[in-house]
Amino acid sequence: MQLEQLSEDVYYLASAVNCAIVKTSAKNAVLIDTGQDKNYGRNIRKALDSLGLKAIAIINSHSHADHYGGNDYLLRQYNAKVYAPEFEAAIIQNPYLEPVYIFNGAKPLKELTSKWLMAKASPVEYILQEGKLIIDDFEFEIIDTCGHAHKHFSVLVDGVLIAADAVFGNEVFDKYPMPFGQDIAKQIKSAKKLLDYDYKIILPGHGKPTTEIKALVERNVAVFNSVTRVIEDSCNGGTSEDVLEQTCNKLNVQLADIPRYYLNLCTIQAYLSYLRETGKIELSLIDNRLSWQKI
Ligand SMILES: [Zn+2]
Known part of the structure; x- marks a missing residue:
């Protein structure tokens, strides 16, 4: 996993799932999503060490296992508070709910309970709301981008829109012509909504960051409509x-x-x-x- 800088205070770890590190002061950082598992957690820890930072908070965009699976390891390393959307918070605290809903509410098949679909549980201290969020005197804009998951938030900070799975990188569509979604009307509306804000670069949860924001949003909407x-x-x-x-x-x-x-x-x-x-x-x-x- 490669540590890349996107703006003065925003970094991300390039991997199958992108995790962002926001430097909020000389010593502190806020993490946005923590990847699949302990291995992601370890790599985030290494990246924080290289920047001389410690995590004081984790913002989870939604409850899919690949976005909060590193929480458990990181919360053992740092005294950090977790922020997550309502509804999704219930799943982050009770990860068995993900394979259960995937299997129509019944006891899930064992194949559905691997770490791919069921991460380790994490506490959630704060429920995210749309609008300004101040952590460590640093301002984050929380944007409601529901649809890929029932509740899903993106984060705008320091000229970077950390979209998580509100949109997918261009590379993703070659592999997955029908990307995952749980509420399609909201998924389409949320993708279009990303054009209403002012920022320079967009980081999707999967795929590469880009400054071609309009083209990326239009590609996503075109795929949702053609599917x-x-x-x-x-x-x-x-x-x-x-x-x-x-x-x-x-x-x-x-x-x-x-x-x-x-x-x-x-x-x-x-x-x-x-x-x-x-x-x-x-x-x-x-x-x-x-x-x-x-x-
Ligand atoms: Zn997801």
């Missing part, structure tokens, strides 16, 4: 699983394992909810079988 159309066209009487299979075939997605199957099924159901709410598809229950149909 919506593919899913709508895949509603020809089948179940959610049938829609998933058809959509993956059309997008050339090969679901490599059971966790990916269920994560993508969750995304498909988010799009089906969105399409039904906007009157594009209908759902019927015939002979004990659900059927999604384009209108």
Whole structure:
């Protein structure tokens, strides 16, 4: 993991999940997301040591395991307070909820309880609210960017928008033509909202930072809209699983394992909810079988 500087006070560790370090004073730092696990935690610790800083707070953008999995290790190293969105805070404190919701509320398959989908629990001291947040006399602007997760916040600080998963880096779409989302109407609205603020560089949670902010947001919105159309066209009487299979075939997605199957099924159901709410598809229950149909 490489430590990169984005502005005078903002650094990030470039990896599969980007974690930001904000220098709030000569000795203190606030972390934004902590990566997947202990290994991320250790690398963040090393980066802080190299900058001569200690963590006094962690802001978690949302509760997906790859964004707060380093909390447990870091909270053993530092006396830091954790900030997280409401709802997501419940999951960060009770990580078993993530595989449980991925598996329709039932006892999850063991494949769904790896650290990829279930991080170590972390306490949460403060619930994030949209607007200004002062920590260590340093100002952060907290922006409501729900949709990728039910509650999700981005952070604007020192000319850098730390977007977490409100948008994805261009590189991500080559690998994942249908990125994860839980509330698609909000996901599209939140991506567009990022253009309402003034900043120089955007750091997505996955992929590279860029100064081409408008192009990145437009690419994200275009992908969400084209996935919506593919899913709508895949509603020809089948179940959610049938829609998933058809959509993956059309997008050339090969679901490599059971966790990916269920994560993508969750995304498909988010799009089906969105399409039904906007009157594009209908759902019927015939002979004990659900059927999604384009209108
Ligand atoms: Zn996420």
